[in-house]
Amino acid sequence: MAGGNTTQTLSSVRVRRLIIEQSKRAHVGHIGSALSIADILVALFSGTVDAETDVFILSKGHAALALYCVLAELGMISHEQLDTYCGDDTQLGVHPDHTLAGITFSTGSLGHGPSLGAGVALAKRIAGKPGRVFVLMSDAELNEGSVWEAVMFAGHHKLDNLTVILDNNGQQALAPTAEVINLSGVDRLVQTLGWESLRVDGHNVDALTAALAAQIPGRPLFVIADTVAGKGVSFMERQVKWHYLPVDDEQFAQAMGEIG
Amino acid sequence: MRKQFVSTLIDIANHDDRVVLLTADLGFMVLEPFAEHHPDRFFNVGVAEANMMSLAAGMANEGLIPFCYSIATFASMRGYEQFRNGAVLHQLPVRIVGIGGGFAYGTAGPTHHALEDIALMRVQPGVGIIAPADDGQVDRALRDHYARPQPMYLRLAKETASHPELDGRFRWGRLEVIGDGDIVIVAIGSMTGVALEVRRQLQAAGIQTAVAVAASIAPAPTDDLVALLSSKGACITLEDHRPIGGLGSLVAETIADHGMGVRLVRCGVTDPTGETTGSEEYLRRRNGLDVNGVMAAVRRTGLVPA
Numbered sequence: 001m002a003g004g005n006t007t008q009t010l011s012s013v014r015v016r017r018l019i020i021e022q023s024k025r026a027h028v029g030h031i032g033s034a035l036s037i038a039d040i041l042v043a044l045f046s047g048t049v050d051a052e053t054d055v056f057i058l059s060k061g062h063a064a065l066a067l068y069c070v071l072a073e074l075g076m077i078s079h080e081q082l083d084t085y086c087g088d089d090t091q092l093g094v095h096p097d098h099t100l101a102g103i104t105f106s107t108g109s110l111g112h113g114p115s116l117g118a119g120v121a122l123a124k125r126i127a128g129k130p131g132r133v134f135v136l137m138s139d140a141e142l143n144e145g146s147v148w149e150a151v152m153f154a155g156h157h158k159l160d161n162l163t164v165i166l167d168n169n170g171q172q173a174l175a176p177t178a179e180v181i182n183l184s185g186v187d188r189l190v191q192t193l194g195w196e197s198l199r200v201d202g203h204n205v206d207a208l209t210a211a212l213a214a215q216i217p218g219r220p221l222f223v224i225a226d227t228v229a230g231k232g233v234s235f236m237e238r239q240v241k242w243h244y245l246p247v248d249d250e251q252f253a254q255a256m257g258e259i260g
Numbered sequence: 261m262r263k264q265f266v267s268t269l270i271d272i273a274n275h276d277d278r279v280v281l282l283t284a285d286l287g288f289m290v291l292e293p294f295a296e297h298h299p300d301r302f303f304n305v306g307v308a309e310a311n312m313m314s315l316a317a318g319m320a321n322e323g324l325i326p327f328c329y330s331i332a333t334f335a336s337m338r339g340y341e342q343f344r345n346g347a348v349l350h351q352l353p354v355r356i357v358g359i360g361g362g363f364a365y366g367t368a369g370p371t372h373h374a375l376e377d378i379a380l381m382r383v384q385p386g387v388g389i390i391a392p393a394d395d396g397q398v399d400r401a402l403r404d405h406y407a408r409p410q411p412m413y414l415r416l417a418k419e420t421a422s423h424p425e426l427d428g429r430f431r432w433g434r435l436e437v438i439g440d441g442d443i444v445i446v447a448i449g450s451m452t453g454v455a456l457e458v459r460r461q462l463q464a465a466g467i468q469t470a471v472a473v474a475a476s477i478a479p480a481p482t483d484d485l486v487a488l489l490s491s492k493g494a495c496i497t498l499e500d501h502r503p504i505g506g507l508g509s510l511v512a513e514t515i516a517d518h519g520m521g522v523r524l525v526r527c528g529v530t531d532p533t534g535e536t537t538g539s540e541e542y543l544r545r546r547n548g549l550d551v552n553g554v555m556a557a558v559r560r561t562g563l564v565p566a
Contacts, residue, residue: 008445103320104348105346107345109341116321116346117318118314119316119317119318119320119321120321122315122318123319123324129322133551145310149306152308157303157373259492
């Protein structure tokens, strides 16, 4: 189970630097998605997620690099392990593998996380076990029908131990989400289906932490985190191509300079 | 078999509070007794099989043993990727309960005919596949194996069945063999009744056969098949399933892998998809899966008079 260590201070800057470094070293893309969720992960793993009782599921598995960097910063995996990212015979592929410390579920196919999370949340209720379930998903995942099956189920069963965080970066693999399937009214949709919906700046760690602390009896929590794909590197921000591309030497230097 | 499944599961759940039953809105007049005995462990998830498979994986990861109930086609196919990436990839004790393998839903038509479910499950690593021949096997298989750590697919016929020759025997990864002879008929599920009738008719004509019930399709009864077939003249496989990927393939692979020379005739569903529909009896007859059809297959071995 992934969990935060409250004695360790996670830094968004450090996580972003690691993302760029590892992506450069491994010559692998998905940088934009990883930078998009960096602050959400920092908020989650700076005390929100209880390592003993809670379960975290990265439904948008393609952003696993950000999670690996957080796990390394927390000491749950070593930095030597992090350096195996996308090598041969590694547990650190582009998408997360449950055999790695800190990963509960392997993901990579979109739209599975909310259902898995609802199952864990329901099982905890049946067994009378404490703990919350956090699912981090992309806005493009809302296209998957199974997401709505899970949203309906969790709302009906009042799974208030379940929290979904939407990485609302407005961008998907081929185009802006608003041009593919416009779901700008998702907050009203989930509320209608029995959820509590909150909207928050997805790059403000304090605001995220406060939003994630909200628990409303009888209502699962849906946190819409407004984010920017590629956040922190000017030439990557809101650019579809940085869903795919690795960085060259010049871009690497500029990116590290901007992150600080 | 459905009612036996529910009755046995209620009993198991009385003693093991890890057992939960999920249904994708099917099981009218079948599942109610479980819901009455264990209302806190019964969930109609709605018509949402994909969600049911991932819910089950999440629940199993927390230590529960979820049974996911639906008609065999929907249970095995609608949430297939969720099953693959969830229960299979994480090797979690999720049980898919597919009702009405083959043509059991007859006139309901091709959307309800499960003719490739075993093939789909066989290609997934580490999945137990159980297709009991009768209520006794349902009971034995469930009681002995419900708590195994890996995922399972149970293919259950709708109607009740009882074959006294089996006496409720079921063993994981084994065949249950009835009688002996130079011709072996290997059957699964409710095709066992046809196999036993063919055996009776041949016996009346002075021809001895063995009927091998392959209720444990995975793990495959490989050792038993090799031991049984190595000295026999012919083998007929009998399944209400496509001949590709199911029992016929399993036996053919075993024969090839072990360099055996036994003659094999595979009986399965060869109709083009959706060409016609009708009762289970009619559809079996069309595909040579009734007693006459299987007798014709036996004659094709050349070991009995035409």
